[in-house]
Amino acid sequence: MKLPDTNVLLNAVQVASPFHPSAKRWMEEAFNGSEGVGLAWVVLLGFLRISTRSGILKEPLPMPDALAVVDSWLLHPNARIVQPGELHSGILGRLLLTGAGGSNLSTDAHLAALAIEHNAEVGTFDRDFKRFAGLRFELLA
Secondary structure, X not given: OEEEOHHHXXXXXXXXXXXXXXXXXXXXXXXXXXXXXXXXXXXXXXXXXXXXXXXXOOOOOOHHHHHHXXXXXXXOOOEEEOOOOOXXXXXXXXXXXXOOOOHHHHHHHHHHHHHHHOOOEXXXXXXXXXXXXOOEEEEOO
């Protein structure tokens, strides 16, 4: 299963982004592939928060448009919501203590723990994911 980071979702819809082509391609391949796409609520909420903020993006999405994009991902037949399971707390704790280097990466550690627990691969533009032992990830830039 492929698990996108928030930055992949943002770049996939922001046509003006220099990372748009690679993010869009990754998302299309993930949704059309046989592994399926795992969507974490923390990532979807990050997308909604950032994609609609005028102080962050040059051309933010109106909230109805951002919600429609999220709905399109959620309704895709190869998509599923990924939830923490019984092993999540232990994996997350290990990642926070050994790789996160502080609370600034707690959301990344949570996504990494979800990926490890569900044997998924994270797609990201964020090099900080290198810190998490046992995580499979694809660095898109």
